[in-house]
Amino acid sequence: MRKPSEMFDRDYEWSALSRFITDEQPGATLGVVSGRRRQGKTFLLDAACRAEEGFYFGATEATDTESLRRISAALTAHVRPPTPYHFADWSEVVDSLLALGAERPVPVVIDEFPYLVKANPELPSIIQEAFRPLREQRASSRTRMLLCGSALSFMGRLLSGNAPLRGRAGLELVVRPLDHRLAAEFWDITDPHLAMKVNAIVGGTPAYRREFARGDSPSGPEDFDDWVVRTVLNPETPLFREARYLLAEEPDLRDTALYLSVLGAVADGNATRGGIASHMERKATDITHPINVLEDAGLLHKDSDAFRENRPTYRISEPLIAFYHAIMRPVWDQLERPGSASRVWQASRRRFVSKVLGPHFEQVCREWALHHADPDLLGGLPARVGHGIVHDTRARTGHEVDVAIVGIPDGSRRPPLLGIGEAKWNDTMGAAHIERLRHIRELIARGGRYDTERTRLFCFSGGGFNDKARAEAETSHDIRLIDLPTLYGRA
Incomplete structure (x- = not known):
């Protein structure tokens, strides 16, 4: 497949999708694509469908009946049959999607798959049955079906243990944030010192530059402070509330206040389980569940101590969340007032270096040693x-x-x-x-x-x-x- 010229990097992901989608072997195949939000999964999969004239369906939070009605309309617009589709259940939907690949390999993408399963928990089992070996509808099809989702906890369980789809997928692709080198290139930053400071705030999430900051990148080292004020700390930009929305969008995080407190404790330098519990004035056993949930959601990462057994430490995986908890959350009321960002940032720069930039620099050094x-x-x-x-x-x-x-x-x-x-x-x-x-x-x-x-x-x-x-x-x-x-x- 020819990669779109406007797509930055993602060569590995595009190559993996290309091999999966254009595979000429008979029989429908199933793939799973996951990754944190804002990494460009939808752009990647939609581009693949456009390149091979495939079918893309983006699910939304809706009832099962409404989702069936939406995909019926979307498939009708794509296929243009003599009579419109009116699917009664998902078995009919999946068989119709398999029929798209009757003559050639065709990509079929179901994006935000967790929304559909939330409304109909039987859907993975229905797909399992549709992709059963030797089933005629599967054997006679070369549909390359891709299930995509941003809820990492859900997507991680989709193919694990005794899950219905375990053993059915021929592709498991994780779309990760750009590393620090690619992120600097993406943000058009050539000064390494400036690149590290920007990376400590927004990490390697592509959407934060293109959509959330509207392409605004620091023009040079002297513009960094002004850039922070006019983008991340500006109530008028989407970046301002993004860290809060990332937490709210995770389906398994119900008691948001509890999870915010755990992340706040880690951002304040409490890296051990005991330190987190002490900071929150709770017992260590009380925070086991929220820590596990944050890990599954990809927001918290557990690192083993290289020199002591059973002594793990925790760090926040998403730089923007670490920045929010260390810099923004303690003075949120002030930041919401127009014109306060510059004053707050001037008073927070030392804390930024000690609580955000320093720990981030250490992590980049570890990643450099491992990967570069x-x-x-x-x-x-x-x-x-x-x-x-x-x-x-x-x-x-x-x-x-x-x-x-x-x-x-x-x-x-x-x-x-x-x-x-x-x-x-x-x-x-x-x-x-x-x-x-x-x-x-x-x-x-x-x-x-x-x-x-x-x-x-x-x-x-x-x-x-x-x-x-x-x-x-x-x-x-x-x-x-x-x-x-x-x-x-x-x-």
Whole structure:
């Protein structure tokens, strides 16, 4: 399929859809496409239908009867049969959709599929029966049916465990946000320092630039503060209330106040389950369910401690939600008053650096090590990249490691620790930071969990490095200095 010229990137997703849709083998096939809202799933699938003259149906929150009436009208407009369709049930709908692929592979998209299932919980079972092996309507069709949804908790259950559609799908495609490099390109930002600050607020969600900010991007580093005021903190723009709507749109989040409190606790720096519970003045058992629901919804992510078992920490997955809770929610009443945004932002910039930008920079460093860094630079291919606390039992203190790069174990040997790193957004890093990492490496070696024979030391900085740090890096084979241009592939 020919990708539309106006579609930014999504080469991987388009290629996967193209292979699935244009597959000439006989028999109808089923695919599932999911992803958080505003990532461009609808644009992607609608473009695929246009490219191959397929059928696209976008469901809405409606009764089962109304949805049947809508899809009857939509399919009538698409096929133009002698008499209009009037489907009595979804079995008739699915068989009619399978009939579209009688002569050639045809994409059929049912977008926002969770809305239909909410009104008719039997729909997955109906599709399961329609796609039963050896069933004539399926065998004689080459319809490529794609079920799409933004409710991650629902879509995750669609093909899992004993779900009716488990084993029926030939494609499982997740449309993810753009990473920090693609996001900078998408926002037309060439300055890495500015790109990181913008990414810490809006992440890699395409709709936030094109629709929500109406194409408004900072013209340069000096325009960043004004850009924040006129877009994210401006009550007239959709970005202003987007973080609240993201939460309200999740079907499994009923007690919104409780979930807002959990996210607010995490945004305030309480990363452990106990810390979240203490911040909310509740028992740890009371917050287990909301944490699990937020995880399933893709709004909260659990990270394992690289050095301590059963000690996970939590972080907010969507940057805009983290920004909302750290900056906007505490002063929401002031921000709703016209003309207050500039005053609020001037007083919030320090909090933005400590609560939003700093933690986001650390996460980008971890993602760079896992997905972008040359294995030769790391000393091997990473199996996972995390962070954690290394305890010094003699000094009775703990040392935080921002980036822990764990390699692939070789047979029965301990997993190799390829590298440990410290990430500082504002600081100019020097020899003291390197010495701290050396000390931590010695503590890890004493613990015996990892093979530290070839562990490298990584300094990640948004503020640069002093001459002593650069001199050490030049003379030592195990020290790596990673600046912003390197993170953005512009070194």
